[in-house]
Amino acid sequence: MTFAAESAARATALAIFQAGVAAADPAACVGNYLHTAGDQLAIGCDGNIRSGNWRRIHLLSFGKAACAMAQAAVQIIPQTWLAAAGIAVTNYENAVAVDNVQVFGAGHPLPDQAGLAAAEIVVDRLKILRAGDLVLALISGGGSALLPCPVAGVSLADKIATTQLLLASGANINQINCVRKHLSRLKGGGLARLAAVAELHALVLSDVLDDDLSAIASGPCVPDDTTFAQAIDILQAYRIWPEIPDNVKNHLLEGNRGLHAETPKTGDPVFETAGHHLIGSNALSVDAAVAAAKSSGYATDLFSKRLSGEARMVAERLCLHAQAVCTGLDRPLALVAGGETTVTLRGTGKGGRNQEMALAFAIAAEAYGLDCRWTFLSAGSDGRDGPTDAAGAIVDNGSLARIRAAAIDPAAMLNDNNAYPALDAANDLLKCGATGTNVADLQVLLLHPNA
Template sequence: MNQAGDGGRPAELRALAQEIYMAGVKAADPAEAVRRALRIKNDRLEILLSPGTADSEIRSGEWRAVRPIAIGKAAIAMARAAGELLPGRLFQGDGIIVTNHENAASATKVSGFELIGAGHPLPDESGLYGGRRVMEIAGQAGEDELVLVLVSGGGSALVPAPAPPITFAEKIETTDLLLASGADIVQMNCVRKHLSSLKGGGLARCAAPAALHALILSDVIGDDLSAIASGPTVADTTSFAEAIEILKNGCAWDRVPESVRHRLNEGRAGRIEETPKPGDAIFQKTGATLIGSNGLSLAATETLAQKLGFETHIVSEALCGEAQAAAELILDHALTVERGAGRPLALLAGGETTVTLQGDGRGGRNQEMALAFAMRAADRGLMGRWAFLSGGTDGRDGPTDAAGGLVDPGSMARIAAAGGNAAALLGNNDSYQALASAGDLLKPGATGTNVADLQVLLLEPDRSR
């Protein structure tokens, strides 16, 4: 047996859980993903449509210049890789990077790019400026040029471009209400597309008639390209009517600003142009390549767990729904498989859950899942030594400095010893305080990538039963 069998104390399992999680993060390394998708041959840029496969189709053209636009939490690394690869005759500057403030603050200058730090998950004025600059650069591209768009998670919030007459403040208010209603990423993006000049194919509309190609690092489970960063470069199949229904189902319709309701109603009535749909002429010179995803990262966690000697189980490749319910699902699976296990177990999952806010505490979906798991494991008697990690691959969970939580059988006792009431804190959506008091916050720092979330449960079953 490898490391997993050498005593298996919670501290060791915690360290291994974090190592396995980081393997998933590293599998989504954005720079390497870009390098796999782009190459220069005879001084021409070639774009691989299926990087990593021996017979990948290739897109190439007699482009006079390439204008790179990088949007998202992985934008810096993606832009740097592309800038280093492109020949000087194709890329002479005038590129732009819009990423979250944390990544921008820690980055060195990227040659040829204007770097903008913007707000996430709630947009800010810097992002509003970034959205304008993105639209300007795309709109300046000539018919014989290529707009190379490097897309990663977080792009929806990072480049707000409210469609008139909606103001920036009203767009923020609407986003806040969507977050609080428990809307998932696909639902949020549907609404945001119909309140934006950039999302839902809007960037492709700005760039036409120039050629456009997007390299996409997916943070959306199922890898629907129209949902990633709200699909700025691809056709949109959603509608104004669907956006209205999402707001109504989340009990947010009557609370959003009047300008939002007016625009959506006008769009549903056909008095405002819909987002560009499949078959629109603006997409004749566009393309996209998926260069990374949650599924690839989940596979990397499984590979390392097996190398470390664990018997692996994939609980879900598309974990979704309420974070607390997801914690219960993983626990149910653990209680089912742990009795007959012959060696230490690694139960793994990937996806993106949601939290419907009931209180005014701090935290995020991964912290809430970790705290809920620790509570339910104690209540339902998960035996043996175990460690459970739930973390965002971007290194940040909600509006906090943590990526998630890492709990073990002693977590509940540590919270109580610190004077905390775990159930009350969870009920107030204050998972951050609970986990902080137990020393259970996961803080890897900004990772520079984002392919949604990963969960790792390591378990050494109780042999006494």
């Protein structure tokens, strides 16, 4: 592939990714589902509408898209209908001033004291609710870490240690959230329980596979049918139970014996006046990426809307699929996927699941002899991959050569979970900054026939 062709393919892959991100624009998504008509606030679209003349609306927005969602809401809802200034809790990178909204920056992916303080403010707001009020919850991915509200007897440090162990173990997001729900006053339907005296409606921007509302931000406004016993089983299955803080283990064991209230389940009366709408998702962003690829002149192949599993293994599967479709390839083809992979930490390096997947794909492409010109992008829709400043990476046929030219062994770096410096040496890191949204990850693989 010539330098010019390589650059053009990389630019196209980036444009396709950006189209997927744009489809999850939080402000536009809120605007599609929130309207005023006379003295009524209407929530929903396409005939699925909930409306009322609420005059004490409590606006709570949390997650990586909190500020953009709150901004859209306050532009639609008359200020006189708000009971007080809204509350928005987001990651530091996405924190911006919003009129008539208190904005709090907090830690992600690990919770911090700022998030704890913001959570206490949210709980205090829920304490002043009265019948006839509406709690409008604007929820996006990342809310689990950003709004930590530990149960009595469990400290924030305990929750952080537990979360770190889960993240490093390879547990998936649903498993991590199961544990977090049983250590929180807000997650797993906890917010709905605290808001039960009033009416509640959530507008949700999904960052999880299958758009499971109980998993997004750990499901603060919907039933949670997981149990204390399941939380214990997860920690034991990943062999991290012995390392879990004693306060956490004691709370889970006591809950399993019925000494603490379970999270509210399906059919619980606290949900009688609660509703929700899913306003954006990874699946919709994948559809937008596919459309953008078609507009760019590519034939398209939807590889998966539910990408999951160990990042390096998923990369190998994608490579094998690409190898199969490359046979007889007579026009450019775009393979598009979305979802959320996992990484089991075995090394001490720096990176994230998208960087690991990109490096693993380049290694697999060489190992299997992928016989076409290819460009692969894997990135987080929020603009951040793991604890790094990169969203992910864009690799191509020349990536491994560029890494080796810097005297770096790609396979050794992958084995050390150290994709970041390897990709940095190849100038393959994708750094786009915080996007203001979060609907999991997107993958774009462009295949071109050999000249």
